[in-house]
Amino acid sequence: MPTPHYGQPRYRSIADELRARIESYAIPPGALLPAESVLTAEFKASRGTIRQAIAVLRDERLVATEHGRGTYAKPRRHENGPDEGSVEAETRQRQIPADRELAALFAVEVGTALVEQQSVTRKNGTVGAVVRTYRLLQTRR
Amino acid sequence: MPTPHYGQPRYRSIADELRARIESYAIPPGALLPAESVLTAEFKASRGTIRQAIAVLRDERLVATEHGRGTYAKPRRHENGPDEGSVEAETRQRQIPADRELAALFAVEVGTALVEQQSVTRKNGTVGAVVRTYRLLQTRR
DNA sequence: AGAAATTTGTCCGTATGTATC
DNA sequence: AGATACATACGGACAAATTTC
Numbered sequence: 001m002p003t004p005h006y007g008q009p010r011y012r013s014i015a016d017e018l019r020a021r022i023e024s025y026a027i028p029p030g031a032l033l034p035a036e037s038v039l040t041a042e043f044k045a046s047r048g049t050i051r052q053a054i055a056v057l058r059d060e061r062l063v064a065t066e067h068g069r070g071t072y073a074k075p076r077r078h079e080n081g082p083d084e085g086s087v088e089a090e091t092r093q094r095q096i097p098a099d100r101e102l103a104a105l106f107a108v109e110v111g112t113a114l115v116e117q118q119s120v121t122r123k124n125g126t127v128g129a130v131v132r133t134y135r136l137l138q139t140r141r
Numbered sequence: 142m143p144t145p146h147y148g149q150p151r152y153r154s155i156a157d158e159l160r161a162r163i164e165s166y167a168i169p170p171g172a173l174l175p176a177e178s179v180l181t182a183e184f185k186a187s188r189g190t191i192r193q194a195i196a197v198l199r200d201e202r203l204v205a206t207e208h209g210r211g212t213y214a215k216p217r218r219h220e221n222g223p224d225e226g227s228v229e230a231e232t233r234q235r236q237i238p239a240d241r242e243l244a245a246l247f248a249v250e251v252g253t254a255l256v257e258q259q260s261v262t263r264k265n266g267t268v269g270a271v272v273r274t275y276r277l278l279q280t281r282r
Numbered sequence: 283a284g285a286a287a288t289t290t291g292t293c294c295g296t297a298t299g300t301a302t303c
Numbered sequence: 304a305g306a307t308a309c310a311t312a313c314g315g316a317c318a319a320a321t322t323t324c
Contacts, residue, residue, distance in 0.1 A: 037308075
């Protein structure tokens with residue numbers, strides 16, 4: 001049977017099944033998933049397809065894979081309760097010494113003080129992006 | 142020759158080459174990349190390897206692929222403000238492993254790959270500010 | 283409108299390299 | 304050193320979306 005994938009591709013179905021096992025704690029957090037060779041036998045799919053399915057979960061950050069070790073289920077990030085963690089400061093400003101890279105850009109000595117302003121944007125509590133802006137200290141005369 | 146990947150895997154070298162073409166505007170923003178079949182011939186690599194290379198760039202959000210159409214180079218945002226005189230912006234994009242601080246913000250493990258986009262604004266040749274934006278690699282679904 | 287060509291998407295099977303146990 | 308497990312790479316085949324004629 002070459003390649004009939006009506007509706008949903010095979011690797012997505014397999015990803016769904018594995019995701020369900022992780023979310024239902026059939027595969028508890030921290031545990032190793034079955035090896036690719038085992039999954040190959042169980043789902044009767046080629047190794048490439050199994051790897052594609054695992055890649056989906058990895059992109060979802062539901063699992064982490066280590067070369068030669070295996071693939072772990074990652075601990076679930078549970079939602080923040082109602083009056084739980086207050087939102088951290090969205091912006092922060094501090095002074096840092098210029099490293100070689102920044103020093104070269106600003107044409108100053110390594111170690112020269114720079115202002116770093118960091119802002120964190122969140123969406124539903126999860127961080128979307130971290131932006132850091134570097135400037136020279138303003139020396140007014 | 143089957144599979145010698147000393148140092149850097151083949152698909153990463155190919156990704157590097159294609160990235161260079163995009164960043165050097167050899168492939169201008171919005172333009173289609175050569176088809177997979179063409180790249181296969183040019184790099185003398187299998188289609189799977191070519192697709193792996195393109196997947197890297199897609200995760201970096203440097204390109205976007207459409208079924209039946211092809212793969213586009215995505216426009217780099219320069220966002221030159223309204224009549225600001227001659228404000229140039231250089232941008233660079235690369236992957237870096239998350240340090241402890243960024244890992245904590247994004248709630249991922251230390252070492253997780255992040256995309257760092259750096260833009261340097263210059264006015265009359267002198268650097269005004271360096272902005273670095275950190276994001277997680279694209280997640281689909 | 284329709285058929286053909288092009289291009290990406292999915293899947294298989296196999297072989298070999300590299301890291302970990 | 305051997306066994307196990309993931310990573311890289313090849314080549315072939317068919318499916319599905321888009322463009323072209």
